[in-house]
Amino acid sequence: MLCDKYREYLNWTVYQIYPRSFMDSNGDGVGDIRGILQKLDYLQALGVNALWLCPVYKSPNDDNGYDISDYRDIREDFGTLQDLDDLIAALHQRGMKLIMDLVPNHTSTAHPWFRESREDRDGPYGDYYYWFDEPPNDWQSVFRGSAWEFDPVRGQYYLHSFAVSQADLNWENPRVRREMADIVDFWTARGVDGFRVDVIDMISKDLQKTRGTFGPRLHEYIRGLFGRENVSKLFTVGESGVNDMEELIRHCAAERKELTTLFLFDHMGCGRADKFTPKPDSLKTLRDRLVYWQEAAEKHDLILTLFTDNHDQAPMISRIADDGEKRYESAAALAVMTYLLRGVPFIYQGQEIGTVSPRYDSIDDFDDVETFNAYREFLGTMTPEKALEKINFGSRDNARRPIAWDGSANFGFTTGTPWIPCHSRAGEINAEKDLKAEKSVYRFYQALLKLRASHEAFITGITRVLSSPEDDFFVFTRAAGNETWVAVINFANEQKIALPFECEAPVLANLGRDTIGGVYAPYECAVAKAGPMKSPMARSQDRPWANEDASLMKTP
Numbered sequence: 133m134l135c136d137k138y139r140e141y142l143n144w145t146v147y148q149i150y151p152r153s154f155m156d157s158n159g160d161g162v163g164d165i166r167g168i169l170q171k172l173d174y175l176q177a178l179g180v181n182a183l184w185l186c187p188v189y190k191s192p193n194d195d196n197g198y199d200i201s202d203y204r205d206i207r208e209d210f211g212t213l214q215d216l217d218d219l220i221a222a223l224h225q226r227g228m229k230l231i232m233d234l235v236p237n238h239t240s241t242a243h244p245w246f247r248e249s250r251e252d253r254d255g256p257y258g259d260y261y262y263w264f265d266e267p268p269n270d271w272q273s274v275f276r277g278s279a280w281e282f283d284p285v286r287g288q289y290y291l292h293s294f295a296v297s298q299a300d301l302n303w304e305n306p307r308v309r310r311e312m313a314d315i316v317d318f319w320t321a322r323g324v325d326g327f328r329v330d331v332i333d334m335i336s337k338d339l340q341k342t343r344g345t346f347g348p349r350l351h352e353y354i355r356g357l358f359g360r361e362n363v364s365k366l367f368t369v370g371e372s373g374v375n376d377m378e379e380l381i382r383h384c385a386a387e388r389k390e391l392t393t394l395f396l397f398d399h400m401g402c403g404r405a406d407k408f409t410p411k412p413d414s415l416k417t418l419r420d421r422l423v424y425w426q427e428a429a430e431k432h433d434l435i436l437t438l439f440t441d442n443h444d445q446a447p448m449i450s451r452i453a454d455d456g457e458k459r460y461e462s463a464a465a466l467a468v469m470t471y472l473l474r475g476v477p478f479i480y481q482g483q484e485i486g487t488v489s490p491r492y493d494s495i496d497d498f499d500d501v502e503t504f505n506a507y508r509e510f511l512g513t514m515t516p517e518k519a520l521e522k523i524n525f526g527s528r529d530n531a532r533r534p535i536a537w538d539g540s541a542n543f544g545f546t547t548g549t550p551w552i553p554c555h556s557r558a559g560e561i562n563a564e565k566d567l568k569a570e571k572s573v574y575r576f577y578q579a580l581l582k583l584r585a586s587h588e589a590f591i592t593g594i595t596r597v598l599s600s601p602e603d604d605f606f607v608f609t610r611a612a613g614n615e616t617w618v619a620v621i622n623f624a625n626e627q628k629i630a631l632p633f634e635c636e637a638p639v640l641a642n643l644g645r646d647t648i649g650g651v652y653a654p655y656e657c658a659v660a661k662a663g664p665m666k667s668p669m670a671r672s673q674d675r676p677w678a679n680e681d682a683s684l685m686k687t688p
């Protein structure tokens with residue numbers, strides 16, 4: 133049985149905001165907190181009840197805010213602390229929550245701690261970072277190149293798992309751990325409801341190992357941050373490379389007092405061989421990964437995050453579905469197969485209007501440290517055209533283009549010059565146009581979230597998968613009390629899908645079908661309430677994952 137605390141979190145539907153690109157209220161070309169305040173009606177009408185803000189703290193902006201120079205203040209172009217307080221108040225007034233990004237693994241080298249540390253190795257900040265006369269290992273930075281940088285001021289090397297200006301904090305030092313706990317308390321006292329914790333798996337390291345993740349004291353450190361009584365009500369979601377069940381339990385079982393849930397990235401390999409190399413794929417791979425974790429989490433009473441997109445990934449729709457002619461159908465199908473499972477939905481900004489990957493003709497149209505480093509590396513072995521092709525496929529900027537609100541200048545994002553060129557398809561894909569369209573992704577999301585919020589079956593219900601791994605479609609049920617709901621998602625080919633039980637007419641369907649069984653068009657999906665089963669087997673509650681039932685659905 134889920135504990136009460138987790139039960140409550142299953143009612144959260146989170147919308148992730150990349151503040152730089154969401155809405156600019158003052159014409160400086162950068163999205164800001166006041167811009168978010170302007171769009172709260174739009175977000176609430178969509179049906180989300182929590183926001184996660186990517187970092188808005190003081191930062192030189194080398195990694196768009198993930199390089200923090202003051203954890204307790206706001207970067208000028210995002211606004212002020214007062215703006216953030218206003219946002220918290222406005223959200224709470226609407227019964228909505230705020231999740232802030234916490235970046236505990238590293239600070240900017242412009243942070244006063246780093247400045248003190250490099251200038252005085254025997255001073256109070258001398259051990260805040262990892263300093264060595266010679267690199268103790270050959271670790272590579274996630275953003276490419278050596279993870280060790282020589283600092284001429286201190287005359288030693290420091291570790292940076294990401295950009296050169298993002299120095300890793302030394303969590304072995306109890307003072308560093310205390311600082312981070314104080315930062316959590318600072319924001320909690322201001323009213324934030326939770327944290328998304330950046331690369332949580334990196335805060336404990338074993339410098340003798342080949343990689344700087346999952347060090348021996350990881351769980352002790354996480355408990356030190358979030359296991360404290362005063363912050364026990366926070367919703368905490370860690371970004372982590374966890375990919376096995378035992379580790380998920382160790383992080384998230386309620387009695388561990390560590391994290392509420394994790395972002396698992398197992399399914400991020402869909403449609404690509406590596407971040408910048410496409411691989412032919414379909415919704416099938418995504419389905420298989422989602423099903424695996426549903427099953428595992430259900431068995432152990434854990435809650436999952438349900439997501440396909442974020443600010444670091446090219447949109448899933450462009451990798452495994454149809455982002456052209458069947459864009460609306462694909463966006464809806466992805467939403468049904470992700471957000472009607474059990475867990476906490478995370479919708480990335482723009483997904484709700486069917487935003488896809490853009491395309492540009494020049495590297496100058498990009499503005500991301502990882503993208504630039506990768507491009508430089510590619511140029512060593514391929515032509516500029518080929519390198520740009522890879523960037524267009526995998527760049528994080530694919531998810532970071534300003535939201536296109538309407539068809540006006542700069543698509544309603546700013547009255548100034550946007551910090552990065554607008555989306556190359558913004559004329560075709562923008563909120564105003566989508567809302568007016570007969571096939572509106574926003575309205576589909578709205579209906580889906582309303583349906584989800586209105587039935588316990590979608591919140592805590594048992595999940596059963598009826599389709600088999602070979603099927604080019606996905607059928608699952610969610611059941612609680614006397615209610616069973618069934619969701620059918622067809623993949624790329626037209627085909628007939630039959631169910632082993634009667635259903636009422638679909639209440640959610642991207643192409644308006646009026647029966648749940650029958651011929652499905654590519655990416656067509658539907659959700660209906662199940663009537664009595666034709667086969668008693670198909671309803672046996674003690675075999676929630678009885679995939680053998682799928683044989684009942686095989687069609688001639």
Ligand code: GLC
Nearest residue numbers: 195198235294330331443444
């Ligand atoms: C996380 C963030 C990413 C950032 C990195 C370093 O992966 O999601 O945007 O660049 O951490 O902080």
